[in-house]
Every structure is written in structure tokens, then in C-alpha cells.
Amino acid sequence: xxxxxxxxxxxxxxxxxxxFELFAVFFxxxxxxxxxGYAMIPLIQKETVENKKWITDDDILEIxxxxxxxxxxxxxxxxxxxxxxxxxxxxxxxxxxxxxxxSFAIILLISYxxxxxxxxxxxxxxxxxxxxxxxxxxxxxxFTMYKKVGKNALxxxxxxxxxxxxxxxxxxxxxxxxxxxxxxxxxxxxxERRSAK
Numbered sequence: 461x462x463x464x465x466x467x468x469x470x471x472x473x474x475x476x477x478x479x480f481e482l483f484a485v486f487f488x489x490x491x492x493x494x495x496x497g498y499a500m501i502p503l504i505q506k507e508t509v510e511n512k513k514w515i516t517d518d519d520i521l522e523i524x525x526x527x528x529x530x531x532x533x534x535x536x537x538x539x540x541x542x543x544x545x546x547x548x549x550x551x552x553x554x555x556x557x558x559x560x561x562x563s564f565a566i567i568l569l570i571s572y573x574x575x576x577x578x579x580x581x582x583x584x585x586x587x588x589x590x591x592x593x594x595x596x597x598x599x600x601x602x603f604t605m606y607k608k609v610g611k612n613a614l615x616x617x618x619x620x621x622x623x624x625x626x627x628x629x630x631x632x633x634x635x636x637x638x639x640x641x642x643x644x645x646x647x648x649x650x651x652e653r654r655s656a657k
Contacts, residue, residue, distance in 0.1 A: 478551070479547060479551060479554045483555065485558065486543075489535075489539075489559065490559045490561070491562035498598050499598055500535040501601040504538055504542065505520050508520070515545055518608070519545065523541045524605065527541060536559050536560060539555040539558065542555055622636050
């Protein structure tokens with residue numbers, strides 16, 4: 461009986477440590493990344509895949525695709541999915557809270573600073589520098605994802621059409637995502653039927 465109680469206590473302590481780690485990792489990402497969800501993707505990948513080894517690079521691609529397709533900010537959705545994959549419901553809860561808390565606090569602080577000090581040149585220059593850094597993070601995220609996805613003529617055609625539809629024709633992104641998903645299902649179904657013959 462005592463042994464069982466100790467084992468349960470040890471498991472609970474390990475589980476609580478994992479929840480705290482999830483909170484701490486996503487708190488750090490949320491606190492020290494500017495530029496929104498896409499700028500956070502390389503940091504999420506580095507922390508969860510390379511440092512903690514909680515998930516794989518393939519998982520990151522799937523998480524980004526799902527997080528992009530569901531309502532809400534991509535970084536919060538990604539945190540929720542990673543947390544759930546690592547520690548179930550409570551993992552999702554603590555990872556999401558970790559991601560949200562610093563952003564909420566920083567937005568409150570920035571709104572106060574901008575209202576009070578918006579005309580000061582140093583503040584304007586600082587935000588110009590932050591924008592340049594965000595662009596670099598976005599390019600890195602794009603490059604990392606490009607290296608991981610499968611490449612064939614069909615993928616390039618879909619990518620080109622998706623870019624044209626969103627950037628030039630100005631079709632809503634949700635419709636482009638749904639269209640790409642349907643296209644992927646049809647192509648996969650046809651490929652499976654051919655391989656079954």
C-alpha cells in the first residue's frame with residue numbers, strides 16, 4: 461500500500477514537473493518573440509524538437525498545418541497542440557496559459573508606452589528594428605518548413621496557385637486552405653487507388 465502511494469506520488473511529481481516545463485517553455489517563447497505566430501514557429505521547433513525532444517519535425521509540420529486551419533492565433537493553437545501531445549488536457553492547458561500570459565502583459569505595457577511615448581524618436585526606431593527582426597524570423601520559418609515538406613511538381617503547382625489566390629486575386633485564406641485540403645484528399649485517394657491495383 462505504501463509502495464503504491466509512493467509510486468503514485470512519484471508519477472504525479474513527474475507529471476507536475478512536465479506541466480511546469482511546458483508552461484515555462486511557452487512562457488519564454490511568448491515573452492521574448494515579437495511578430496506573432498509565424499515568428500514563433502522556429503522557436504517552438506527549436507525548444508520542443510531539438511531541446512526537449514517532445515515531438516518530431518514531422519509533428520511540427522502537422523501542428524502548424526492544423527493550427528493554421530483552426531480559428532485563433534497560430535502560436536496559441538500550436539502551444540495547445542504541443543501541450544496536448546506531450547501531457548494531454550493539462551499539458552494543453554498549461555502550454556496555452558504559458559503562451560498567453562506574457563503576450564497579454566506585454567500588450568498592456570506596450571499600449572501604455574505607445575500612448576505615452578509614441579512621439580519619441582527612440583521608441584519609433586526601436587519598433588523599426590523589431591520589424592526587421594520579425595521579417596528575418598518569418599523567412600527562417602518559411603525556409604525551415606520548405607526543407608521539411610515533400611517536393612514534387614504537384615506541390616509547386618498548389619503552392620503557386622495558393623499564392624496567386626491569396627496575394628493577387630485576394631480570395632479569403634480560409635477558402636484557399638479548404639481548397640488545398642480537398643485537393644490533397646483527392647490526390648491521396650487517387651494515389652491509393654492506383655497503388656492498390
